[in-house]
Amino acid sequence: xxxxxxxxxxxxxxxxxxxxxxxxxxxxxxxxxxxxxxxxxxxxxxxxxxxxxxxxxxxxxxxxxxxxxxxxxxxxxxxxxxxxxxxxxxxxxxxxxxxxxxxxxxxxxxxxxxxxxxxxxxxxxxxxxxxxxxxxxxxxxxxxxxxxxxxxxxxxxx
Numbered sequence: 001x002x003x004x005x006x007x008x009x010x011x012x013x014x015x016x017x018x019x020x021x022x023x024x025x026x027x028x029x030x031x032x033x034x035x036x037x038x039x040x041x042x043x044x045x046x047x048x049x050x051x052x053x054x055x056x057x058x059x060x061x062x063x064x065x066x067x068x069x070x071x072x073x074x075x076x077x078x079x080x081x082x083x084x085x086x087x088x089x090x091x092x093x094x095x096x097x098x099x100x101x102x103x104x105x106x107x108x109x110x111x112x113x114x115x116x117x118x119x120x121x122x123x124x125x126x127x128x129x130x131x132x133x134x135x136x137x138x139x140x141x142x143x144x145x146x147x148x149x150x151x152x153x154x155x156x157x158x
Contacts, residue, residue, distance in 0.1 A: 032128045037077035047093035049075035050128045054152045059087050061150050063135060064102055067114070081118040082137055085150060107144045119146060
């Protein structure tokens with residue numbers, strides 16, 4: 001084998017090894033947590049949420065850790081409890097959203113109050129991508145424990 005061919009072969013082998021741990025699709029490179037932390041005066045605050053939606057989707061779904069209102073994102077990275085999963089049409093936090101819906105899976109009697117239906121979670125129990133969200137909520141020490149998952153589709157069918 002020629003010396004230049006050996007160098008090229010070694011270069012390709014090294015590059016191939018380096019790419020083995022990278023995600024398979026560019027969407028897997030997205031960090032949905034960017035801009036979800038801090039308060040409105042913090043440099044970490046971007047007013048964003050880890051939304052699950054299709055490209056150009058009209059309804060965005062996310063875990064709701066805060067009450068939805070103008071200038072407040074419904075998800076905060078530093079929060080440790082979920083009160084529901086919100087479907088919103090709100091494109092930005094400075095615009096009001098009057099057509100949102102919040103859903104929450106529950107065990108036992110229905111709890112319509114936000115304070116009573118909140119369940120705690122940890123980052124270790126949360127899986128977040130632009131197309132999939134999953135979380136284990138509740139008390140891991142024998143209390144109620146709920147696993148919630150959601151994903152995005154282009155259409156809904158019966």
